[in-house]
Amino acid sequence: MSQKTILITGCSSGIGYDAALGLRDRGWRVFAACRREEDCARLRELGFDAPRIDYQDGASIDAGLAEVLEATGGTLDALFNNGAFASPGLVEDMPTDGLRAIFEANFFGW
Template identity: 45%
Template sequence: MKSVLITGCSSGIGLCLAKGLKQKGYQVFATARGDIDVEKLKNLGLDAYQLDLSSSVSIQRAMSHVYEHYSNFLAVVITIKSKISE
């Protein structure tokens, strides 16, 4: 089974991609910054993790969880940025 990690899954394109790829048979690791959003993703049946790309600790923690539960390599990593910094 191919696996994909998607950031920014709390809404919009990230959420749509996560749901669509899961439906197509991918192992989807959906991430979001907020705990409430992570719970929402889990309630949708997705493997969901808290991930804040501005924090190296958060990145390390999320990747540790992914590799703990899925020992194969990730086929794809998709990063969705919800806000553009000025």
């Protein structure tokens, strides 16, 4: 049986990071995507394929997906669309630019 493949977004920390570790430990080939290149580099040091995917940057999404599909021969068994970000504090206290950035990534993001 061939190795299952998954693309997980938002792997720099938290649920995405833990899911990447858990699935890799269960034999999956995990593409652990992050928004920042330094986070991708850290995951590569741990043996992950780690494309940079930023929901606010359509070109990075296209490039990241192309990288994954090239590495897998055009197939992917699963997607865990986990990437998102938040800002601490009350929404009514948040500056408009901060709220726009959150909506761009979490609501309008690809």
